[in-house]
Amino acid sequence: xxxxETPTATPVAEPLTTENRANWLVVGSWLVPGLGFFLLRKWxxxxxxxxxxxxxxxxxxxxxxxxxxxxxxxxxxILGWVGDLCSGLLYFxxxxxxxxxxxxxxxxxxxxSAFMISAGLLNILAAADVRDVAxxxxx
Amino acid sequence: xxxxxxxxxxxxxxTAVILFSLFASVVFxxxxxxxxxxxxxxxxxxFVYFLAGTFLAGWVLYLLNPH
Numbered sequence: 708x709x710x711x712e713t714p715t716a717t718p719v720a721e722p723l724t725t726e727n728r729a730n731w732l733v734v735g736s737w738l739v740p741g742l743g744f745f746l747l748r749k750w751x752x753x754x755x756x757x758x759x760x761x762x763x764x765x766x767x768x769x770x771x772x773x774x775x776x777x778x779x780x781x782x783x784x785i786l787g788w789v790g791d792l793c794s795g796l797l798y799f800x801x802x803x804x805x806x807x808x809x810x811x812x813x814x815x816x817x818x819x820s821a822f823m824i825s826a827g828l829l830n831i832l833a834a835a836d837v838r839d840v841a842x843x844x845x846x
Numbered sequence: 847x848x849x850x851x852x853x854x855x856x857x858x859x860x861t862a863v864i865l866f867s868l869f870a871s872v873v874f875x876x877x878x879x880x881x882x883x884x885x886x887x888x889x890x891x892x893f894v895y896f897l898a899g900t901f902l903a904g905w906v907l908y909l910l911n912p913h
Contacts, residue, residue: 719880752876759869766865769855813854818862825866829873836877846880 722843723747729841736834738795743837756833763826764797772819773809774801787820793827860900867896 736743740760744753775787791798801807809816839845875889
């Protein structure tokens, strides 16, 4: 039975944009954390998402976490790579800059890797939320 | 200085958990609740649950291997 807290697919507010544009907002939100909220003029939400995702990613980087590369030999590596990839340009930029190599001699390095994967997963969660907000399914 | 050569951040495990809980709770609150009041409440609740889970796991591990 549906309750007031159950998410529904029916619009609860006026759609802010079209379906096609909402999909592009998701892509933009994936590449740059919070961008979709900024384009929808949800400044505070966008700022918080950007601060949290980027903050988590850079803390992971500073903890000497390692970014996963594409490697089909190990299922866990693939999952880690997908998680890292969800950070969008943070991932690509760090790889291009030569970061995210990690330090196997630091115990906190594994924590750092977990931080960076989590940052990506939070970013995708926020990007999916952007679509709901854009289509009026959520305020 | 390249990113690869950046100095390592040194955090205690507890501080790392606090940071993780803070970031995750804020995003959960934004994405899973709609009204500002609900978001604040949900975010605080998530943060407290994260910390409670951490303490619980710590005690369980301690009781499993107290030495």
